[in-house]
Amino acid sequence: MVKIDLHNHWTTKSRVLNPQIAVYRALEALGSGGVVGLVNYGDQRYEAFAEEARRLVGFHSIGNAILYKSPSDGQEMMILRGQEVPTSDGDLLVMGIKENMHLAPKRSLEDTCKEARDNNGVTIVTTPYFRSNVGEVLEHNPRLWEYFDAVEVHNGNISKKVNERALKLYLMGFRGAISSSDGHSFREVGTSYSEVERIDYDKLNRKTSENSTSM
Numbered sequence: 001m002v003k004i005d006l007h008n009h010w011t012t013k014s015r016v017l018n019p020q021i022a023v024y025r026a027l028e029a030l031g032s033g034g035v036v037g038l039v040n041y042g043d044q045r046y047e048a049f050a051e052e053a054r055r056l057v058g059f060h061s062i063g064n065a066i067l068y069k070s071p072s073d074g075q076e077m078m079i080l081r082g083q084e085v086p087t088s089d090g091d092l093l094v095m096g097i098k099e100n101m102h103l104a105p106k107r108s109l110e111d112t113c114k115e116a117r118d119n120n121g122v123t124i125v126t127t128p129y130f131r132s133n134v135g136e137v138l139e140h141n142p143r144l145w146e147y148f149d150a151v152e153v154h155n156g157n158i159s160k161k162v163n164e165r166a167l168k169l170y171l172m173g174f175r176g177a178i179s180s181s182d183g184h185s186f187r188e189v190g191t192s193y194s195e196v197e198r199i200d201y202d203k204l205n206r207k208t209s210e211n212s213t214s215m
Helices: 019-030 045-053 109-118 134-139 142-147 160-171 201-214
Strands: 002-005 034-040 059-061 065-069 076-087 090-095 122-125 150-155 177-180 194-196
Touching (some): 019 045, 045 076, 076 109, 109 122, 122 134, 134 142
Parallel strands (some): 034 076, 122 150
Antiparallel strands (some): 090 122
8 A cells, every 4th residue: 555645735836846855755754656746726836846857867757747766765756746726616626637737717616527537637525615615515416426536535734623524525425535634835745645555657657658649
């Protein structure tokens, strides 16, 4: 099993992240083979990170993520691209859409989910009861559940009470659940995380290359 922390912002939009410091901290918190999400919010912080990372030894871009493999000890880490999209009903977390593809804000939850799916994105209900009415919308519209891959049942930056409401939403019939830190600094990475089966980086890299060739 490997640890994943998909919801991180790490910095303000005015700063360029240091990829080496970011990866060192992620490895320290999640261990080799882990996945950390770097999430845009009305900006292009992932793109700035990726541009910087491509110049450094050990970093490799696969279109929707940066893979890192340490030249010295072989430790691996994936930095997965994400976007937190403001919809008319609240925020939606979308992971895995390719670099420089930005979903438009302020549309309906359903239309945003459809566009995310059309672009091979993983859709996650994030903080459904914190500064958002996404939770209430989904409670009364079960037909929308099919558009979501997971509910963020624990967010490290909000209260226990709000997280408990998110867990109840998941138990209504959603297919997946995640825990994430929603970190805005390196030290917050991995303070909350989920565990998944080990990721085959070589297989993922080959699959991404094949898809890119066929486009």
